[in-house]
Amino acid sequence: MIMRNVTGKVLRIGMVLWLAGSLGACTELDEGRVNGNSQLQVRLTDAPGDFDAVFIDVSGVLIHRSATDVAGAEDGGWERIDGVKSGVYNLLELVNGHDTLLVDANVPSGHFARLRLVLGESNRVEAGGKSYPLQLAKGVPAEVDLNIDSELRNETLFELLLDFDVARSIAKTDSTYQLKPVLRVLKGNPSGGIVRGVVTPAAKHVAVMAITGNDTLGTYTDTLGNYLLKAVPSGNYSLRFVPGSDHGLGTVDTAGITVNDDEVTQLNITLPDTSSSGNVQ
Numbered sequence: 001m002i003m004r005n006v007t008g009k010v011l012r013i014g015m016v017l018w019l020a021g022s023l024g025a026c027t028e029l030d031e032g033r034v035n036g037n038s039q040l041q042v043r044l045t046d047a048p049g050d051f052d053a054v055f056i057d058v059s060g061v062l063i064h065r066s067a068t069d070v071a072g073a074e075d076g077g078w079e080r081i082d083g084v085k086s087g088v089y090n091l092l093e094l095v096n097g098h099d100t101l102l103v104d105a106n107v108p109s110g111h112f113a114r115l116r117l118v119l120g121e122s123n124r125v126e127a128g129g130k131s132y133p134l135q136l137a138k139g140v141p142a143e144v145d146l147n148i149d150s151e152l153r154n155e156t157l158f159e160l161l162l163d164f165d166v167a168r169s170i171a172k173t174d175s176t177y178q179l180k181p182v183l184r185v186l187k188g189n190p191s192g193g194i195v196r197g198v199v200t201p202a203a204k205h206v207a208v209m210a211i212t213g214n215d216t217l218g219t220y221t222d223t224l225g226n227y228l229l230k231a232v233p234s235g236n237y238s239l240r241f242v243p244g245s246d247h248g249l250g251t252v253d254t255a256g257i258t259v260n261d262d263e264v265t266q267l268n269i270t271l272p273d274t275s276s277s278g279n280v281q
Contacts, residue, residue: 133176136178
């Protein structure tokens, strides 16, 4: 993989918000247990928004072999699988390439058309030092269906990464927060490039967004200021770095960042003090 460093002019501007995570934390087939089946692993990561914490309650994961439900079949043909690690996950811990293993299961081989993520009722957000219930928006089901359209093969490991876009999934109305889940699915070893770097001064939860046209990918920095965007489609991007309002630091924008498949682009940024002015190099 090629690695490039990027330098250029940056301009302080207003605010906005929006990762891609890492596949491969456990990428070896467990040959002792598959017994002719396919091994399915599903991981969860975050594309964050402007919150202190976002807790999502995952109560189940199902798969479907067909693009449409089967009339007359139990549960419409949806298959419940073992090996689902149900629980409440803080999405804002899943940054800088970190993810969590949500499913590790043996599944009969065959066509894998759709995956259903079933959400529980213990969803909540923390913002401004307070905790708020996170309720599904009106008319939005607790089951999130995702198109997969892939083949599960005997004695083969199949991996998925579910990239949860918090900024586009959560809306605030008055004093309530509503959830309409938006997820990106990455399969196996997804194509694209990597954008990474260090933001100084190190400040937890600086939002990092890669923007091209109407498409945005994003993540947060970790406590050391590191950030990582994986599986970024090739193209030209603007990168935006947005610190929290309580950090006393200014937003930084870059432009003309080229991302190529199978290349690493390194971009380190220094955030200006809010009292400074002018362009930042």
